[in-house]
Amino acid sequence: MDGVPLEIFDETFVAENVYSGQAVEPEHRLNLHRFAVGDQAVIVARQLDELSKEITAKNTELRQLREAIQRYIDGDMNVDEFVNLQPVEQVDQQIASLQQLLESLRGIQQVLNASSFRRIVLPTLDLNELSVTLATTLTGISAEAEREVKEHIRRCMDHRGESWIAQGMDYIRENCCPFCGQDLEGVSLIEAYKAYFATAYSNFKRQVAAAGETVGNVLAEPQLSGLRSTVLENERISHFWRQHVKVDLPQFDSEWATRILADLREYVQDLIRRKSQAPVEVVTLGSDEMSPLKEYRALVDQVRLYNEAVDRANEAILEKRRELRATSSTDVEHRLNLLRNARTRFSQDVRELCEAYNKLLEEKNELEHDKNKTRQMLEELSARLLRDYGDAINRVLARFGASFRLAEVRETHYGGTARLDYELDINGYRVGLEDTGRRSPRPCFRSTLSSGDRTALAFAFFLARMDGDPSVADRIIVLDDPLSSLDDGRQTQTVQEVVRIAERCRQLVLLSHDRYFLAQVWKAARRRSCDVRALRLPRHGDGTTIAPWDIASESQRPPLREFFVLKDYLDGEEGVDLNSVASCIRPLLENSLRFRFPDEFTMDDTLGEMIRKIRNAREPSPLVRLQPRIGELEDIDAYACRFHHGSAGMNVQTTDAELRSFATRALEFHRAVDIAE
Numbered sequence: 001m002d003g004v005p006l007e008i009f010d011e012t013f014v015a016e017n018v019y020s021g022q023a024v025e026p027e028h029r030l031n032l033h034r035f036a037v038g039d040q041a042v043i044v045a046r047q048l049d050e051l052s053k054e055i056t057a058k059n060t061e062l063r064q065l066r067e068a069i070q071r072y073i074d075g076d077m078n079v080d081e082f083v084n085l086q087p088v089e090q091v092d093q094q095i096a097s098l099q100q101l102l103e104s105l106r107g108i109q110q111v112l113n114a115s116s117f118r119r120i121v122l123p124t125l126d127l128n129e130l131s132v133t134l135a136t137t138l139t140g141i142s143a144e145a146e147r148e149v150k151e152h153i154r155r156c157m158d159h160r161g162e163s164w165i166a167q168g169m170d171y172i173r174e175n176c177c178p179f180c181g182q183d184l185e186g187v188s189l190i191e192a193y194k195a196y197f198a199t200a201y202s203n204f205k206r207q208v209a210a211a212g213e214t215v216g217n218v219l220a221e222p223q224l225s226g227l228r229s230t231v232l233e234n235e236r237i238s239h240f241w242r243q244h245v246k247v248d249l250p251q252f253d254s255e256w257a258t259r260i261l262a263d264l265r266e267y268v269q270d271l272i273r274r275k276s277q278a279p280v281e282v283v284t285l286g287s288d289e290m291s292p293l294k295e296y297r298a299l300v301d302q303v304r305l306y307n308e309a310v311d312r313a314n315e316a317i318l319e320k321r322r323e324l325r326a327t328s329s330t331d332v333e334h335r336l337n338l339l340r341n342a343r344t345r346f347s348q349d350v351r352e353l354c355e356a357y358n359k360l361l362e363e364k365n366e367l368e369h370d371k372n373k374t375r376q377m378l379e380e381l382s383a384r385l386l387r388d389y390g391d392a393i394n395r396v397l398a399r400f401g402a403s404f405r406l407a408e409v410r411e412t413h414y415g416g417t418a419r420l421d422y423e424l425d426i427n428g429y430r431v432g433l434e435d436t437g438r439r440s441p442r443p444c445f446r447s448t449l450s451s452g453d454r455t456a457l458a459f460a461f462f463l464a465r466m467d468g469d470p471s472v473a474d475r476i477i478v479l480d481d482p483l484s485s486l487d488d489g490r491q492t493q494t495v496q497e498v499v500r501i502a503e504r505c506r507q508l509v510l511l512s513h514d515r516y517f518l519a520q521v522w523k524a525a526r527r528r529s530c531d532v533r534a535l536r537l538p539r540h541g542d543g544t545t546i547a548p549w550d551i552a553s554e555s556q557r558p559p560l561r562e563f564f565v566l567k568d569y570l571d572g573e574e575g576v577d578l579n580s581v582a583s584c585i586r587p588l589l590e591n592s593l594r595f596r597f598p599d600e601f602t603m604d605d606t607l608g609e610m611i612r613k614i615r616n617a618r619e620p621s622p623l624v625r626l627q628p629r630i631g632e633l634e635d636i637d638a639y640a641c642r643f644h645h646g647s648a649g650m651n652v653q654t655t656d657a658e659l660r661s662f663a664t665r666a667l668e669f670h671r672a673v674d675i676a677e
Contacts (some may be wrong), residue, residue, distance in 0.1 A: 004506065005039075005471070009462045010480035018458040024433040024445050026419065032461065033411065033420035036389045037382050038469060044378045051371040058364040065357045072344050075337040083354045088342045095343070098336040102329060109329050111244055112321055115237055116314045118230050119307045120252070122300065123223045123261065125268075134271055134283040219265035224258040234310070245316040249309045252302065260299050263292040382411055385468070386420065392464035399497070400456050400490050403427065404449070424448065456490060459497075466501055477501055478509045483517050495520045502530055515551070522551050562588035563670065566663045578659050579652070585640035585666045589633070592673045597622060607637050629672065636666055 017031045018024070034042065066079045073082050088094065157164065172178060231254040241247050271283050285293070344350055390409030397405055407425035411418055424431040424445070431443045449457065459482055466472050479501075483494055498521050502508040512518050518534070525532045536549035562584035569581045586607050593610050594601045600623055601610055614630055617623035626633075639662045642652045 005475045006478065007462075007466065007475050008478040008480065009459065009482060010478070013462065014455070014458040018461060019445065019454060022445075022454070026414065029412075029419040029421055029433075030417060033418050035461070035465060036420055037385050038465065039471065041378060041381050041385055044374060044381060048371065048374045048378055051367055051374060055364060055367045055371060058360055058367060062357065062360050062364065065353060065360065069350070069353050069357060072350050074340050074344075075334075077337070077341055079357075082341055082345060083357055085338075085342045085345045087346050088339060091339055091343045095336065095339045098332055098339065102332045102336060110240075112325065114240060115233075116317050117234050117237065117241075117249070117310045119310050120227060120230055120303050122227070122303055123219055125219065125264075130268065131285040134285055219261055219268075224261055227257060227261075228254040241313065241317060245313065245320050247313045247316075249313060250302075250306055252306050257299055257303075260292060260295045264296050267292045382418070386411055388468055389464055390422070392467050393460050396460040396463045396467070396497070397456065400460065400493050402453065402456055402460075404431075404453065404457075452490070459494075463497055463501070466505070472501075472504050473506060475505050476507045476509070477505045478511070480511045481513065482510075483512060483514055491517060491520075495524050499524045499528055499530070503528060519551055562591070563667070566667055570660065570663055570667070578654050578656065579643055581663065582640065582654055582659055583643040585636065585643075585662060588666060588670055589636065589640075589673075592670045596673050607633075608641070611637060626673075629669065632665065632669060636662055636669065640666070 014020075017028060017035055019028060037045075069079050069082060073079070168178060176182070231252050234249060238247050238249060268285075271285060274281075274283050345354065386409050390406050393409070394405045404424050404426040407423040407430055409420065409422045412421045413419070421433070423433070426443075426448055429443065431445065431448050433445050466475075466477065469475070479498060482498065483491060495517070498508070498510060502525055510518065510521060522532055522534055534549040534551040535546055537544045538547055565581055565584045566588065569576055590605070590607050590610065593607075594603065594605070600613060600617075600621065605613070611630060611633055614623045614626045614633070617627065639658075643654075
């Protein structure tokens with residue numbers, strides 16, 4: 001039997017492939033996918049894995065070769081570009097020629113990157129506006145007030161008097177002199193002051209002060225320093241540019257220029273101070289021959305000539321750069337690197353490395369091609385197998401009379417691993433596998449399928465896989481208690497499914513605690529001319545042994561009229577007499593106990609006497625195994641005995657709800673007795 005494929009359906013199969021703890025986990029879907037696609041797909045998947053391993057090994061070798069080849073490459077060329085280079089004729093002569101050209105172009109790069117000349121920018125000073133401000137006088141001051149104020153200033157003060165009086169006017173409060181405190185009412189000189197130093201006077205004074213601030217900012221020292229730095233920088237770069245273009249910049253004395261601007265600043269600010277002290281007087285800009293304006297105008301002319309020369313030099317520089325850009329040292333260096341790499345590529349040692357690299361790359365590409373074909377074949381095979389598998393599952397569920405079916409069976413991938421996902425269709429409603437929790441209103445696998453439905457689904461997964469397995473005739477199949485947790489109505493179909501598999505496989509081993517189920521399978525298999533052997537596992541010392549089992553005689557049982565009366569009632573049979581149904585409970589349990597334990601109970605023992613024997617039993621009596629259920633048996637007996645004592649019981653009334661509860665409990669105890677070890 002060594003090497004014969006073995007397939008087992010048991011609790012382990014269910015827990016590993018379908019569900020555990022009423023929930024379907026990702027591991028279940030992973031294992032179910034492997035089970036569903038079968039040996040054929042598994043073989044293809046292994047081929048795919050082997051190809052992947054070979055490709056990984058080739059990539060490792062290729063990486064090592066790339067690292068070895070990369071050491072010989074000049075510049076930023078990659079390994080594949082290097083390996084694909086073609087041989088160049090007279091490569092040494094071409095390299096020498098390009099090296100000479102590169103040497104001549106290295107100076108050109110300096111020309112392209114060197115700074116151009118800068119124009120001199122003189123501080124912007126609007127002399128016309130300044131001249132207008134200095135020549136402006138105040139209007140609206142009476143001639144008499146002006147005469148009196150000026151006479152007083154001439155007689156009692158110097159040139160600062162007017163400003164002094166203007167400031168003092170701001171300190172007069174309540175017509176009281178700010179110096180002596182005397183009343184100023186009626187003093188003609190004070191009235192003249194008021195007329196002279198009115199609002200127009202203050203506004204004009206502010207205008208003059210603003211003009212002075214502007215002059216100070218425009219002709220400030222940082223502006224003058226900028227002029228000097230421009231001239232010095234132009235002198236510095238002119239030594240370089242004269243080697244490449246015509247440069248005729250005139251000599252420019254920056255110290256002389258900054259002195260003129262500084263003198264102009266002092267001169268103009270002095271005029272503004274004079275105007276500020278005597279706003280009504282006309283101050284003329286440049287009225288004397290010694291004013292700096294004459295030198296400033298000469299400076300302006302010289303700056304204009306200098307900037308014109310700068311513009312001509314920059315135009316020549318621009319033209320020179322246009323010429324040089326037509327020939328770039330970068331292009332030459334690139335061509336030179338190509339030639340050097342081509343020469344290196346076909347040297348003896350490197351040529352052998354490149355040949356080995358190309359051979360490995362070709363082998364790896366062939367493996368990649370085979371892998372893609374194998375992956376496509378696996379995907380197509382899996383899709384077909386899963387489609388057929390889903391259809392087969394639904395056919396099995398239909399034979400079991402299940403109220404649900406699989407709505408969709410699909411392959412999904414998580415982390416590169418294939419899984420089998422599916423949804424249930426329950427009366428047209430889609431139910432997913434995800435556990436939504438006990439308090440969630442959304443239905444899920446846990447909350448919609450009964451224990452019997454879940455077992456039927458797991459068994460359908462197994463049966464469908466065996467139905468679609470072309471090599472099932474070579475397999476040994478073990479079914480360990482397939483009837484466990486299945487609903488009673490599915491027992492007959494389970495018998496048929498077991499026999500159907502037995503006819504197709506090499507050997508089927510069926511294990512069960514239910515002797516009547518085994519007897520049904522035995523009879524059905526014999527009717528289909530199957531070679532059937534019945535064995536049992538009796539106790540032997542501290543263990544068990546295998547012995548022949550006379551299934552024909554030991555599976556006989558008394559009539560079960562009471563069983564079917566109770567079952568039909570619970571299945572919804574209409575028009576039944578409740579008392580008649582209730583009277584079947586005690587006979588059912590008495591017959592079950594007598595048949596299961598013929599050495600312990602006599603035909604005369606009533607249910608009450610049987611309960612007493614169970615309670616008093618001691619090891620090694622098999623009745624000891626029923627003691628955990630004695631409380632349940634006493635409850636059922638207390639109810640059922642009312643309907644089992646002749647005609648007196650017929651006057652006892654029961655309700656449908658009460659009877660349904662005890663009938664269910666009686667059938668459950670009957671089934672438990674059947675499988676009690």
